[in-house]
Amino acid sequence: MQYWLVKSEPFEYSFADLVRDGRTAWTGVRNYQARNNLRRMKVGDRVLYYHSRKGLEIVGIAEVAETAFPDPTAEKGDWSAVSLIPLRVLNQTVSLQSLKQDPAFAELALVRNPRLSVMPVAAELYERIMLLAGE
DNA sequence: GCCAACGTTGGC
DNA sequence: GCCAACGTTGGC
Secondary structure, three states: OOEEEEEEOHHHHOHHHHHHHOOEEEOOOOOHHHHHHHHHOOOOOEEEEEEOOOOOEEEEEEEEEEEEEEOOOOOOOOOEEEEEEEEEEEEEEEEHHHHHHOHHHOOOHHHHOOOOOEEEEOHHHHHHHHHHOOO
């Protein structure tokens, strides 16, 4: 099992929206690095859900329900989407600030490259985030 | 809302 | 193929 983190602006599509919908196609990624990460996802992989712009915290966990397929919202270009389903809301949200305060997360792409919207999370960092989340 | 950082585009 | 200009992202 691999671990990932995706970012979404909560006023565009929040984790609560995903919970409400039960499943969503993760479309609209237009960055090659992020796209390549989408393509590496496997069914059952865990996906941390981060609220960017507003909130600035990890709020929930989703799961990959379907591996990469052509992004139906892309009019041109070679872009991919995956399907995500919600797993659960975290007991406690994990703020970007708290991640930045812990040197263990210095290598996390969220900290190092704040513009990447789909990124891998090392297993040990995922476990550490789970601890911070009271899971 | 500002603006730094990053990615992309396009003229040369 | 370089690099300046432009557009976008996202923390602050």
